[in-house]
Amino acid sequence: MIRQIIDNCLPFNQPCVFCAAGNTAHGICRACLADLSRLPLEICPRCAHASPFGQLCGRCQRHPPAFDQLHAALRYSYPLDAVIQAFKYGKRLELAASLSFLLAELAPAATLQPDLVVPVPLARTRLLERGFNQSHELARAFAGRINAPLDHTLCERIRNTPPQARLNRRQRQENVRHSFSVNHRLDGLCVAIVDDVATSGATLEALSLALKKQGAKRVEAWVLARVFYSKT
Template sequence: MENHRSRLAVLSNLTRHSLDNCALFVQTCLLCAGDGGSDGLCTACRADLAPLPAAHCPICADTAPAGLPCPHCRRRRPAFDTLHAPFIYAWPLNALIHAFKYGRRLDMAHALSSLFAREAPDGPVRPDLVVPVPLFAARLAERGFNQSLELARAFAVRMAAPLDDTLCVRVRNTPPQARLERAERARNVADVFVVKRAVTGLAVAIIDDVATSGATLDALAAALKKQGAHRVDAWVLARVFYSKT
């Protein structure tokens, strides 16, 4: 517990640093302030990240017996073909993502994107195109950056695939999914994405920071398939194990 409080205190203190200290975050562990690696975490803190268990749905990566689709995916398969995540959305990764996303911590982008690119599992096919989940223009202006784009840059390099952050547009400023109950999430993002040009026959990888119900990824994948995508696979840094009953 004491170690947990110490890490929280360090993370809180780090939020007060400016972008001028960007180099520090690459070399110093974001959690314990010890010597960190290229992903911003020391060996001990990196070992605390909770990997996605083997027992997960092969479609949406939620809790399910290994190799078997979850009840939700059996009732209605999402538009994306598979969802991949290296980690569970749990301490300490959830604290890092929250600071990055809502604390406007762009200085953490290199660390988290390096972690994502290294640990993200391979998919069944190599993508022809990498697309970040877009933010609504007003929210992008408020935050100053799109966290999904920062992750997608490193992922595209790893996959040796082109990145296109202009292909998809979010046309409505919807309430954040994190504030909604499961049943509201799909309605919240219905028809919220527009794909500006055809992607006929392409295998597209869509990238986001966190998946909870998968509704946002489902909606974006549906829009891409309407424009001819042959396959859409989703990758996120962390997966919330979310009840779909």
């Protein structure tokens, strides 16, 4: 109720993060919300990549990922990609609330209510360079929306790996292998990990594996946007 009052109160109205139009809810106007690229109707129930008839894709059948399910809100395409880039590299932290709204409202519902929300951590040197962790900001707003506790100190990135953007799938997997540590046991818990974009899923896979080694019963990955390739 408080959120609705704020969203509809003139002094708190914010311009649309996509087109700058006024009179928005959550900083996104209705026209832009309708125009955002949704996921294909038929996706793999495990990794959220395109899959005929919505069946488990061949890759997940051959090599099941450590995460139990990937929840993606939208397709990574314009204009969402530009807003994510501004948020991530332009230090536009005020975008976290609007982006977390998209994640919480448009991603498929969780199978189980998470016991814990965890952002994908940055290496310490990368955090110092950037000044903030965009996944932490997104996870903090997302955890508030789904009423789940956030723990940003549970996981650490123990290797400062090169950026994933220019690597192929196999290189991405090798790049993040053994990159994360988890500080304490999570026996029987359902953990939600949050990141901005999923491309190959290698980072989510590596972090999920570390969480399960510490006893997590279920790990679900939540991303704002999913990259889709022409071939699966």
